[in-house]
Amino acid sequence: MECLLCGTIINWQPTLWDLLCFKKLTPPRVCARCSQSFTKIGNADxxxxxxxxxxxxxxxxxxxxxxxxxxxxxxxxxxxxxxMKDYMQRYKFMGDYRLRQVFSHELTTLVCQQNADLIIPIPINQHTWQTRGFNQVTAMLDCRYSVDIIGTKAGNKEVFQSQKGRQQRLRTSQPFVLLNKDEICQKSILLVDDVYTTGRTIYHAATLCYQAGCRSIKSITLAS
Ligand SMILES: [Zn+2]
Ligand SMILES: [Zn+2]
Structure with a gap:
């Protein structure tokens, strides 16, 4: 199999242990060298x-x-x-849909470990649907999630967060609407997004959930 990022051939054989575990096998999607270029956020500090x-x-x-x-x-x-910036550039902005597989397993595992009542991926707006054709977050999630609870406001043009400066991002007005208030009431919510930068996007979505009476709320992002 080829590394999704650099094309190098990956020689991967499941170990005897992998086979004895009867778990779904997850062969690596990127080579060791590409994998090492990403830095995990540790638990300390x-x-x-x-x-x-x-x-x-x-x-x-x-x-x-x-x-x-x-x-x-x-x-x-x-x-x-x-x-990670390079990865996001290729995956989101150049729209290489195959690259959803690079972090799908790790992200899905962490999301499932939270045992939230509702998993809500941050939605993308109409403009992004038309240009990118997929939601970069749901494309990575290999689990049950809800896309009918938070939507984007019609005509919302607040698309290019990544092209804005920090102050501009923080001033961004609420881009989301609550589509299904009853579903949220008394539930534990987990929001999932690709990148945490200023937190503005996550806080906009979280505010709607709080207003709708959720019991608790957390978020997970691939990178920050
Ligand atoms: Zn590689
Ligand atoms: Zn902080």
Missing amino acids: RCRGCGRQRGNLCEDCQRWQQKLGWIIHNQSLFEYNDA
Whole structure:
């Protein structure tokens, strides 16, 4: 099999242990060298808000706490380093749909471990559907999730978060609408997104869930 990122042939044989476990086999989708270019976020020194390695509660999260009176507990798998930026460029902006497989297993595993009542992937708007053709988050998730609870506002043009500066991102107005309030009431919610940058997108979605009376809310992103 070829590495999805660089095309190198991967020689992979399941071990005897893999075969004896009767688990679904997950052959690597990228070679060891590409895999090493991504940096996992360790457990040490994690901010209990954004989950980045910035100490107990980082300045960004302290500002959210002041502004909203609550913070979301986010967990991310990888640092948003150059390799991850390059990956996102190819996957999202060049629309290479095959690349959903690179992190699908790891992301799905972490999402399922949370045992949330509802898994809600952050939706993409009409414009992105038309240009990219797929939601980069749901494409990676190999589990049950709900896409009929939060939608994007019609005519919303707040698409290119990634092209904005930090202050601009933080000023972005609410791009989402709640489609199904009753479903959320008293439930534990897990939001899933690709990248946590300022937190603005996640907090917009989380605010709607809080207003609808969810019991608890957390989020997971692939990178931050
Ligand atoms: Zn490779
Ligand atoms: Zn933080």
